Amino acid sequence: MLTTGKKILDVANEHNFAVPAFNISDWAMFNGVVEISEETNAPLLVAIHPDEVSHIRHELIPAIRERAHRSSVPIAIHWDHGADIPQMLTALRIGFTSVMIDGSMKSFEDNIAISRKTVEIAHAVGISVEAELGTIGKMDEDPEAEAGADVILYTDPQEAVTFVKQTGVDSLAVAIGTYHGLYPPTLKPELKLDLLKKIKAAVGIPLVLHGGSGNPDDEIAQAVKLGVNKINISSDIKVVYHNKMREVLLEKGLREPNSIQPPCIDALKEVAQHKIELFDAAGKAKLY
Template structure:
């Protein structure tokens, strides 16, 4: 091998590894490492750039891989141009980052997200009969896994080079650094419903995920991640009404996936407000992603209420003085970061960015 070729090869490998450190990941890439190393990554729902920056900052301080989620309703509110800023911030970070659509209800929701630059989307058809859930999920999987661009590869030593025989021998094309297959998450089973106004939890609404159904669903859809129902609820639990999660159901599903050679990763929704030890056990027992929304938003907006309320004149029904966002939000972000840091520690994700 000539000196020039050797230098080129070393540069190519170095450049590839360097790019991977600052690159957006899809969910399967991110959770594959979590699964092999027996931890879970908190997926934080964000509604504005201040929240997003706070999650990125605390994750960087803790050297933790990060998943930032946006619900379709939130995406409609903030607009898809917001995603360009998220991508720019993520690509400047040393962390592996996933930008994920949470609870997409339709194919249109998912396509909007894919076109905007999300690296992972969820199609939630869990309220439909099994066969319809399979059909809708497979449709999104087929489309999302096709969301890839290609770049010309001329160097045989380039690690991006495809293993596909035709591409490798004839065309020398490989996945680009700047695009990837978009991962897909689905849900099987239903989680509980909290009536915050009445202070009640409807656990009867839960349909626990059946392990045999989960195996069949993963095999028929090819989905990358599967949210399972083991007893959690969306929202804030009324005082003293935290459920006991069915860790035995989780372990049975994980065992069935391993025995059937299924690579689909397991996800837990409704991670806010649950018993800490049960969440930790779930993270050790096969759950690789735990959704956190209510916990960080309560921290953020409760602090905002506290700050604004201190300046509120009840007689005039107005603020006594004008408060600019930069005088309000820093303390709110700090409160959010404190909660996020706890969850990163609980789930074993602190320090794990070095594994990527």
């Protein structure tokens, strides 16, 4: 069932669980996350950031929409970390049902302005909007980490109240200590859960956690209990998918996709299932 991000996240907010937003960068990965969501009866956001969009091309979105329509679970197609209004217009034109405008690197006033404009445009055609306040850290220069900052600027609860009131966004990505990319052994992930609790109490709307790969399971589970309703997972599934592909390609004579990709999809699905269960999303499609 194809739907919007708002319809999915409002239910998650009401019932206190988090929906995974799995970043996909090819058709096989997309099918993998849909299949495991159907097998676990969990709602799904298919996240695609601009670099991934440039790789899969606009022409693949109608096929993604068609598969989502046929799915037994609710699915939203989410433009992740949109940089500007032209990208938002492109997302709406080619069939996304949820968009994120990321003005987190701008001043507070400019972030409000671009987020409010995105809401005006997207809400006019029934599409939901996520924005970000504060900055997520970044571990490397990989394109998926480009939306991060060298220094984390934690979300201020009172600024969050003002931001939500003045923009009308449907969900808010907050900075509580996560990083885009893979954590090095020298860095211990740590979330500011007390800050998360204050932000949720202040704004009430669905909160989003970016950079969700690599954090300890117990911290993530606690963040869900404290009000996170969407968690982005990119690196964790991409690493296992491509590592398995490297392993499979070392076998002699393999050249057909139905010989190469199924083990890679299985590896991705195993990690994705763990995230679905960790976020308490398994079985929640029955609520829609």
